[in-house]
Amino acid sequence: MELLGVVSFLVFFLIQSSFFSLTSIGLNIQWGFTGLFNVGIAGFFAVGAYTSAIMTGPHYDDTLFGGYDLPVPVGWLGAIVVTAFVAAIIGYITLRLREDFLAISTFGIAVSIQLIANNMDQLTRGPEGLYSLPKPLEDLSASPLVDNILYLGVCIGVIGLVYWGFERILRSPWGRVLRAIREDEHAAMAMGKNVFAFRLQSFILGSATMGLAGALYANFIGFISPTDFLPIFTIQIFVMVIVGGSGNNLGAIVGSVVMWGVWSASDSLIAAVVSPDFQTQAAAARIVLIGLILVLMLLYRPQGLLPEKHIVSAAGRMKLKGED
Amino acid sequence: MTPVNNPNNKILDVQNLVAGYIPNLNILHGCSIHVCVGEIVTILGPNGAGKSTLVKAIAGLLSVVEGSIELQGKDITGMETHKLVREGLGYVPQTENVFAKLSVAENLELGAIHHRSSMAETREKLYDLFPDLARFRNLAAGKLSGGQRQMVAVGRALMASPSLLMLDEPSAGLSPKLTQVVFQQLLKIRDSGVTILMVEQNARAGLEISDRGYVLAEGVDRVNGEAQSLLHNPEVGELYMGGHGKSTMENVVTASATSENSTPGDSA
Amino acid sequence: MMQFVADGILNASLIALGALGLSMTYNVLRFANFAQGEVLAIGAYFALGAVTVIGAGVGVMGPVKFGWPLLVSIPLAIVCTSIVVLMVDYLVFRPLRNSNASRITLIMAAFGLSLMGRNLIHLFAGGDPKYFSFYIPKAIEIMPGVKMVPDDLAIIGLCVFAVVSLHMFLTKTNMGRMMRAVSENPTLARINGIDLKMIIRMTWIIGTALAVTAGTLQGHIFQAKAEMGFDMLLPMFAALILGGVGNLYGTVLGALVIGLAESFAVYFDLSAYRAAVSFMIMLLVLLVRPQGLLGERE
Numbered sequence A: 001m002e003l004l005g006v007v008s009f010l011v012f013f014l015i016q017s018s019f020f021s022l023t024s025i026g027l028n029i030q031w032g033f034t035g036l037f038n039v040g041i042a043g044f045f046a047v048g049a050y051t052s053a054i055m056t057g058p059h060y061d062d063t064l065f066g067g068y069d070l071p072v073p074v075g076w077l078g079a080i081v082v083t084a085f086v087a088a089i090i091g092y093i094t095l096r097l098r099e100d101f102l103a104i105s106t107f108g109i110a111v112s113i114q115l116i117a118n119n120m121d122q123l124t125r126g127p128e129g130l131y132s133l134p135k136p137l138e139d140l141s142a143s144p145l146v147d148n149i150l151y152l153g154v155c156i157g158v159i160g161l162v163y164w165g166f167e168r169i170l171r172s173p174w175g176r177v178l179r180a181i182r183e184d185e186h187a188a189m190a191m192g193k194n195v196f197a198f199r200l201q202s203f204i205l206g207s208a209t210m211g212l213a214g215a216l217y218a219n220f221i222g223f224i225s226p227t228d229f230l231p232i233f234t235i236q237i238f239v240m241v242i243v244g245g246s247g248n249n250l251g252a253i254v255g256s257v258v259m260w261g262v263w264s265a266s267d268s269l270i271a272a273v274v275s276p277d278f279q280t281q282a283a284a285a286r287i288v289l290i291g292l293i294l295v296l297m298l299l300y301r302p303q304g305l306l307p308e309k310h311i312v313s314a315a316g317r318m319k320l321k322g323e324d
Numbered sequence B: 001m002t003p004v005n006n007p008n009n010k011i012l013d014v015q016n017l018v019a020g021y022i023p024n025l026n027i028l029h030g031c032s033i034h035v036c037v038g039e040i041v042t043i044l045g046p047n048g049a050g051k052s053t054l055v056k057a058i059a060g061l062l063s064v065v066e067g068s069i070e071l072q073g074k075d076i077t078g079m080e081t082h083k084l085v086r087e088g089l090g091y092v093p094q095t096e097n098v099f100a101k102l103s104v105a106e107n108l109e110l111g112a113i114h115h116r117s118s119m120a121e122t123r124e125k126l127y128d129l130f131p132d133l134a135r136f137r138n139l140a141a142g143k144l145s146g147g148q149r150q151m152v153a154v155g156r157a158l159m160a161s162p163s164l165l166m167l168d169e170p171s172a173g174l175s176p177k178l179t180q181v182v183f184q185q186l187l188k189i190r191d192s193g194v195t196i197l198m199v200e201q202n203a204r205a206g207l208e209i210s211d212r213g214y215v216l217a218e219g220v221d222r223v224n225g226e227a228q229s230l231l232h233n234p235e236v237g238e239l240y241m242g243g244h245g246k247s248t249m250e251n252v253v254t255a256s257a258t259s260e261n262s263t264p265g266d267s268a
Numbered sequence C: 001m002m003q004f005v006a007d008g009i010l011n012a013s014l015i016a017l018g019a020l021g022l023s024m025t026y027n028v029l030r031f032a033n034f035a036q037g038e039v040l041a042i043g044a045y046f047a048l049g050a051v052t053v054i055g056a057g058v059g060v061m062g063p064v065k066f067g068w069p070l071l072v073s074i075p076l077a078i079v080c081t082s083i084v085v086l087m088v089d090y091l092v093f094r095p096l097r098n099s100n101a102s103r104i105t106l107i108m109a110a111f112g113l114s115l116m117g118r119n120l121i122h123l124f125a126g127g128d129p130k131y132f133s134f135y136i137p138k139a140i141e142i143m144p145g146v147k148m149v150p151d152d153l154a155i156i157g158l159c160v161f162a163v164v165s166l167h168m169f170l171t172k173t174n175m176g177r178m179m180r181a182v183s184e185n186p187t188l189a190r191i192n193g194i195d196l197k198m199i200i201r202m203t204w205i206i207g208t209a210l211a212v213t214a215g216t217l218q219g220h221i222f223q224a225k226a227e228m229g230f231d232m233l234l235p236m237f238a239a240l241i242l243g244g245v246g247n248l249y250g251t252v253l254g255a256l257v258i259g260l261a262e263s264f265a266v267y268f269d270l271s272a273y274r275a276a277v278s279f280m281i282m283l284l285v286l287l288v289r290p291q292g293l294l295g296e297r298e
């Protein structure tokens, strides 16, 4: 019985880690490989989650949409398509401009999606959220543990597929151009590469991966609401990618599992140690801590714990001495 | 007219300078030059030789790995750029050497932030030297022509009443005629008591107004001497051509003068 | 209808103050400071503390609930917040600048700090909104059909005063000129003898002063809560981009457009989507005129 408890906890933990892993891989494509910066990860994740929830979920009396009862894989495909579409709009408008405009716009999309999730009741049911979402393969057995193990298998399969696919394209000529752009945009341009198109493709690819992760999340948890997609999620992904070393997909996965482990452990610790009167303060303190970890990582180990296996070219670092 | 190269009266003394932009990738590999009070000294050398790098290092914009820099007898190696103005160093970079969005008058005032008391006086002198500056004082510097911008840049540096003025390719982008105008003004500036160290691509025009010159190649000072003697030194021509063929500076200079405008400027 | 214009102008004043602060740091430090919202919020809480200590409502001035404690609390809050901000710059941004970190790294750090700032407020001040005072002043009719609380008028006045002062500072003082020089070309500024470290500190202080003023006034007319600055961030960025990055007058104009647009969103019963409205306007501008209304093409 003890063992069973540990196993089911472990399975549950790994399933959750896989949502983060997939999202981290998505960010890695954008930031690690192309140098694009996404501050709206939670937003893209939410778009995927809501899309799949609406496509696969039940009929609600108070919404205009829903009740389509589509198979889960179709919902996931839909999540990919819709997220890609949102990313394409943002990317098309901002990727030609200064790099921080992309950051600001992705931030804007996350805020806007949060507003839609909270207020557009006919679509998202507001704070009450969408519930009773179907989980694939759940009819195969009566045991929740078996269900979860099966779902973990699905997650691992999806991650494996995405990982394999990305490793292949990143090693292809396309991936080499991406890296060249990150290292030295002007040199890449001089080589006759359409930098904008490459960036846009990379941005869409990464965001669609985040959307897929959101869909996987929605169909596992079975219930989504706006509080699942707060800015802290974005920060968690930053930390995971940095811990794993940006530009390294395996690192992104390892970073996600490790950091989600730390997060869950601190959760249990707070529940066990802190008196109920101070739980909210403890929760705030924990969020402060994750921000602190991010800042400390940027300061002391920007290359991450598992840095990318290649040397940054000298051209990428040519700069004059700083102010002190 | 020609002050002697009196080694006891050095205003700038650079010894075995090793420096670069990136750690472990030095551009200067032991470069030594000096400038004596009252001189005009020109640094020559092929594109990419490290001329701009040398003046940037003197101006404190790069970390010095080895060697020393003395200005008026004081060791300024590693001193922060913004402190050098008060040590008497004026520097006009090769590119982006004016604040384009600010007016000419504002550019000049910025040159004098540490010399507020004498500002009005210096400015009047400058307006005498460069009447265009007075005429366009309220125009944004970016709206001026290349030659006028160069005057703003030089004027800005002079506002701090420097003892040593360093100019990186003051004739870049100027017509031969304008180059002559600028160089005549440099002579006047020198005669008013400012020592000048300049980098020049246009070797003949540069050497004509100079007392001495250095030829840099691959980050090392290879040849130096009186301006006139450099013009006839075959070694110089060879350095300039990167070792291809033998020619004196005269030939190179004539060759480079005709292709002057098509020479790709470096993008330091 | 006119009432919404009046409300929009009030809203715009607050956005303008915050966005000008953002613009200062953007121009000189060259990165989008995602933590600017928290500077605003922390400032409001410091001011709240000061008002509470001094004793709110001690000196109500005429029809305004303002009172001298509020006016005193703003400079106090600016000093306290500036110390915090300068410390953060010293500990986080300065080392990043010195290691030639990319803009992306700076933005990430700012985003992390923003999360920390909000939750530190939660930690120390609790999650409930806080009120500066419970005295409710009477609205007066300034035009037929347009009513405003005297405080709001005073706030608009204060904002106009702040904007004009900033303008005078940047164009007429030596320090202001130096700041403009650094924002255009930091290397050339150093060559001119400008101490970049000093300018950076000044920039943080001015950006902070503007944000704290905006935060305190906002807290005064509405309430103070941890998310108050974060919620303002998108409108502030939108104003900045709309006006043209680097152009302070453009920023003010941008704030006016965003403020009015948000107010009309309320008019059309879309108040829940105010922030999204500013985002839409921002995207539209980036699409058709990326340099902004008054910005110059690069």
Ligand SMILES: Nc1ncnc2c1ncn2[C@@H]1O[C@H](COP(=O)(O)OP(=O)(O)O)[C@@H](O)[C@H]1O
Pocket: A318, A319, A320, B021, B022, B027, B045, B046, B047, B048, B049, B050, B051, B052, B053, B054, B266, B267, B268
């Ligand atoms: N900002 C920079 N970062 C790195 N390397 C540079 C930079 N500027 C110039 N270099 C390199 O330093 C060398 C010397 O350049 P420079 O001093 O500008 O030559 P020049 O003699 O034409 O003025 C060149 O190889 C150039 O590529």
Ligand SMILES: [Mg+2]
Pocket: B051, B052, B053, B094, B168, B169, B266, B268
């Ligand atoms: Mg040069």
